[in-house]
Amino acid sequence: MCSSKLFLNLVSRIQLSKKANTLAETAVAEIQQANTFQKVSYSVPPQSAAIDMIRGGYMIFQSRIFTFNRIMEALRNPDGKMIGVYGMGGVGKTMLAKEVARQSVEDEKLFKKVVMVTVSQTPDLQKIQKAIAGQLGLKFDDSEEDKYVRAKGLHQGLGEEKMLLVLDDIWEKLALYEVGIAFGNDKNDCRIFLTSRSQDVVCNDMDADINFSVKELPLDEAKALFDKIVGVQSTKSPDIQALVIEIVKECVGLPIAITTVASALKKKAYPIWSNALQELRRSAPTNIKGMYKNVYSSIKLTYDFLESNEAKSLLLLFCLFPENMETDIEGSLGYAMGLESFQSITSLEKARNRVFALVDNLKASSLLLNVDCRDKVRMQDVIRDVVVFIGSEEHHMYNLRNVDELEDNKKRKSATAISLLSVKHDSHPLPERLECPQLVFFLMINQFS
Template sequence: MYPLPTIIIEIVKVSFAPIKRRVDYLVHYKENVENLKPKVGDLGLRRDVVKQSVEAARRRGEEITGEVQFWLQQVDETEAVAKRFDDGVKENKRCFKGWCPDLSSRYSLGKEAKEKMVDVDGLLTRGNFADVSTPRPCPSFSSLPAGEYEAFESTKSAMEKVIEALKDERINIIGVYGMGGVGKTTLVEQVGKQAKTEKWCDEVVKVTVSQNQDLKKIQGELAEKLGMPLSEENIEVRAGRLLNRLKQEKKIFIILDDLWDRLDLTQVGIPHGGSQTGCKIIMTTRELDVCSTMNCQEKIKVQILSDQDSWNLFKEKAGVAETDELAREVAKECKGLPLAIVTVARALKGKDSHVWKTALRELRTSRPTNIKNVDKDLYSRLELSYSYIESEEAKSCFLFCCLFPEDSDIEVRFVFAVKWW
C-alpha cells in the first residue's frame, strides 16, 4: 500500500501532463504553425521530385502505382490544411488587436498543427519511392482496333470451322490457308477478338512470321506482347524463358501469321503436341503444304468472296450506286480478293468515267511475268492502285519503302529523306 500523499502526487502527475499539453496548444499555437511551415516546404520539394519521375514514367507509357498517386493526393491535402492554419493565425491577430481573442480557435490551431507535423514527417519518410511506376500491360487483343473486318457469307463457313477447332480440346494446331489477299489475317484476328471477348481463353497473342524467318524477332515480338522482358541473346535461353512463361497460362491462343515455310516451334519456345492443351496455335499461310509440314490437325481454306459479296464490298468502298454497271465490271476483275477490292475501289473513288474505263482495260490486260510467289490477279490490282497515286512524292515514298525487308520498322526520317534524292 502506497501512503496517501504519494498516491495524491501520482494522480497530480498523471493529470498534469494532458493539462500541460492542452495549455501548450493554446499558448504556443502560433509557434506550432510556424514550425510546421518548413516541414511543409520540404514536403513540397519532395513532391516536385516525385512528380518529375511521374511525368517521365508517363512519357514512357508506364502506369503510375496507386501508392504514389495516393501519396501525391495526401501531399496536396496537407498543403491546403497548412495554408488554412496560416490564415487562422492571421485572423487571430486581427481579433487580438480588437481585444476579442478566440481561445477556442487558437487551441484548435495549436493542436492540429502539432498533429499535422507528425503526418508531414510520415509523408516525407514514405516519399522516398524506389519506383513510381510499373510497365503498362500490353493492350488486350480484344481492345485493339477492329480494322477492315467485314462479315461475308463467303467467309462465314471458314470462320465457323476455325471457332469449332479452337473449342475442340483434341486440336492444338490449326492451319488457315488461301491465296494472298483473300483475308486470312483479318479472319483469324476477328476470331481472336471473339475468343478473348467471350472468354474461350485467358489470352490471345498474334505474331507475324513473314517469308524470311527471324527467330529472335519472332521471340521478341511474342515476349513483348506477353509483357515480359527478354534481354538474352542466346536463342535457346530465350526459347526456354518463353516456354516457361507460356506454360503458366491456363489457356492461351497464339496466332502465327504469314508462314511461308515450316517454323520450328520448339526453337521459338512455343509449347505444342503431346498432352499440351493449354496453348493453341492458329497459323495462316498461302500454301496447304505448309499446313502439312506444321502438323496442323485442322486445315481450313479461306475462299474468295462470292460475286455478291465482292460487289457489296466494292460498292461501299468506292461510293458508287447499285446501278453502276461500269463499277460492277471493275469489281468482277478483282476476282473476289478483299485486298484487291478495297485497294482498287479506293484508288478509283471519285474519279471520272474515262478513268474507270482505262482502269478496267488495264485490269483485263495487266499480268506479271516470272515473279515468284506473286498471285497474278492480286499483282495487277495492286499495280493499278500504284498507278493512280496522284503525287509523285507519294510514289517515291512507296517505292522507297518497298526496298526494306517485309514487316520492317521504317523510321520516318528515312521516308522524309526521299524527297532529297
C-alpha cells in the same frame, strides 16, 4: 364407371407433369446460375446484308460464316492443338485470324490471352522470339543472344496461362521448339492458330491437326464490297454502272484487290473507270508467288493513280525495308531528303509535314496500313510484292535476299537503289569493292540469330 384404360392414362399424365415441372425448375436454376449465354457462332445474315454486319472492325461475309464457325468449334474442342488456314495472298487470312482471336478472348473466354506475331517470307527467329516476349511482358537481357536461351524463357512464359498463339503468314516450316513454343502436353492448353498462303505448309510442314481453306469472295459479295467502298455517288452514271461488274470480275474475288481498285476509282469520272478496266485486262506478268496475274494489275493501277511522283517515291522507299516491318515515318524522312524526293522544300519542318501528308495519301489509297503507333506504317505483303516488282522493272531498285545476288553484274551496273535484306553472320562476306555507277541508295540489314 371409369375404365381401367382411362385411369392408367391419368396416372401416366400426372407422372409426366411432375417430371416436366422438375425439369423446368432445374433449367431455370441453371440459367440463373449461368447468368448470360455466351456467343457461340455467327448467324447467317440475309443475302443483301452479307457485308453490312461488322463486329470488332471485322466485315462478315456470308460465304465465310460457315468456315468461321467451324474454326471456333475447333478451338472449343481441346483435341485440336494446332489449327491452320490457308489461301492466296490478299484473300483476308490475317483479318480472319484477328477476329478469331478477338472472339476467342472477348466473347467466349476460351483463352486468357492472345499472342499474335507475323512470321513472313524470310523468318527472323530473333525477331519472332522478341515479338512473342514483348506481348508476354518478358524482357531478354543483352547477354541472352543465344536463341536456345531465349527459347527456354519463352517456353516458361507461354506455360503460365491458357492462351492462343497466332502465327501469321508462314511460308515454310517453322521449328516451334527453336522458337520456344511447346504445346503438346502443357497443362495450360496453349493452342496455335496459323495462316499461310500454302496448303502444303499448313498441312504437311506444320502438320496442323485441323485446317481450313479461305477462298476468294463470290461475285455478289465482291460487288457488294466494291459498292460499299466507292459509294453510291460514284456509280450514279449508267455508263459507270455498266463497268462495275467487269471491273469487279478482274479483281478475282480478293478483298485486297477490290479495296485498292475501289479506293482508286472513288469519285472519279467515266474516262478513269474505262481506262481502269483496260489496265486490269492487260494483266502484266509478274513473278509474285501464289498470286493471280490480275492482282498485280489491280494494285499497280492504284499506284499509277497516285497524284504525285513524291508519293510514288516514298512508297518505293518503304518497299526497300524488310517485309512486314513497321517503318518509322520520322526515320524515313532522312532517307527521303537524301534522295531529294521532295520538290521546293527548303526546311526540315516542311519536309516532315510533306512526309506525313504523303503517308496519309498512301493510307487513303489502301497502299499503306495503319498500325498502333501513328508514327509508323506497314505495307500489306501482297502490295509490297507488287511495289517491289515496279521498283525493279521501272526504276532499277533491287531487293536482294543475300550477298550472292551482288554477283549479278547487270543489276549492279544499272541499280539506283539496293536493299540487302538478309546478311547473316555465316553468309558469304561482302565484296571489298562494288561497281555501281548509278547507285544512290544502299540499305543493309544484319541478322545475328
